[in-house]
Amino acid sequence: MDYLQIQGPTKLSGTVTISGAKNAALPLITLTLLAHNKLTVSNMPEVVDIKTLLKLLGNLGASYTLEDHILTMDTSSVNDTMANYDIVKTMRASILVLGPLLARFGHCEVSLPGGCAIGQRPIDLHLKAMEQMGATITIHAGYVHAVAPEGLKGAHIIFDKITVTGTANVVMAAALAHGKSVLVNCAKEPEVVQLCEILRDSGIDITGIGTSELTIIGTGGKTIDMVDFEIIPDRIEAGTYLCAGAITGSTITLDKVRHDHLDAVTAKLEQMGCTIDITESTMTIHPSEKLKHVHIITQEYPAFPTDMQAQFLALATLASGTSIIEERLFENRFMHVSELQRLGADIMLNGHTATVIGETPLFGADVMATDLRASSALVLAAMAAEGTTNVHRIYHLDRGYEDLEGKLRLLGAKIERLKE
Ligand code: UD1
DSSP, rough: OEEEEEEESSSOOEEEEOOHHHHHHOOOOOOGGGGOOEEEEOOOOOOOOHHHHHHHHHHHTTTEEEEEEEEEEETTOOOOEEHHHHHHTGGGGGGGGGHHHHHSSSEEEEEOOHHHHHHBOOOOHHHHHHHHHTEEEEEETEEEEEEEETOOOOOOOESOOHHHOOOOOHHHHHHHHHHEEEESSSSOOOHHHHHHHHHHHTTEEEETTTSSEEEEEEEETTOOOOOOOOOOHHHHHHHHHHHHHHHHTTEEEESOOOOOOHHHHHHHHHHTTTEEEEEESSEEEEOSSSOOOOOEBSSSTTTBBBHHHHHHHHHTTTSEEEEEEESSSSSSOOOOHHHHTTTTTTEEEEEEEEEEEOOOHHHHHHOOOOOOOHHHHHHHHHHHHHHEEEEEEEEHHHHHOHHHHHHHTTOEEEEEEEEO
């Protein structure tokens, strides 16, 4: 197993190029199951989660190539509708094949994703929506069996809770359903918006894009002539590098970034005393002389993203005064707290709220990554800590950050990947 060794404290400088968004790419890969043509997708992030999902599509019968961040995909040869446990257990987002497979073939069998490190993360809202669209769902031997022999029917669906992959799954199902679907209380994340825009550009009648209510007229089972597209920049990777500038007191520039997807993150960095210059495709962070404390509440987009909570928690350990960080989306997303404490952070946890006493000196130690974003928070803290930090179990990082250590090294970090 690999681990990262980081020497701190460190200063960074220069420019980092942001990769395509993993969380946009995952649903967009499953979207290609609705196409009858071969298509090309550019700016594909080359991270483990993407390779896992491509393997799943390959198992279903799709043929693809991925080279230099360009994916060519042909799903016309797909002849299997079973997403088996071996792959789904390693990546919850595999559930994104449910809507497209059911809509195209009238049936599918998808392993239940089960729990994950950051909480229970059920898929009840995905399943309820498919039932409202006329599917019969049974759960047997750990698999969701979904059947709709006459195809899916458009429906009026009100999501009880805002769900990102749930919205994506139902939008894809509705695109091939018979008749009109009205989806209420949808996620408005940029990744969902891109999915809807590609469907619109491919000829699907879809309105309300970017709002919480989407109306979609389905094709009645006919597959789509899908346009080629480019994945949007990864706003969470970008936010993580902005935090890298802030935590090391460095000026760095992010290239190939969408600043309009980062407004909530930028606002919090500015409240902490940083300055951010923007151009159409770059963001430059100038650090604060002295970071100020902050109050963060994670919520759905456009509010502050839960995927940036761990990184800001690391930042708050260096800020003056007491910061409050409230996690409202996932019940168990504070596992990085005990690891940050190993570096010397002073953090109190009370249910969904972390209280961070700032200006505690951090010292290098051995720490363990617990989930994807928690891992990057540990790397950030390690760059500010005095001495050597070893971050273990970095397979979490590899799932979603493309070449994190290579990019940080180019910025001047002392970071190495070693074998246990
Ligand atoms: C997506 C992102 C993840 C991010 C999260 C929240 C991807 C691949 N992953 O995850 O990085 O942290 O959004 O922004 O895009 N819920 C239910 N029932 C359901 C579905 C969800 O109760 O059927 C709950 C969840 O437990 C959670 C909340 O709704 O409390 C939001 O989850 P959701 O938006 O679905 O997260 P994901 O799409 O899994």
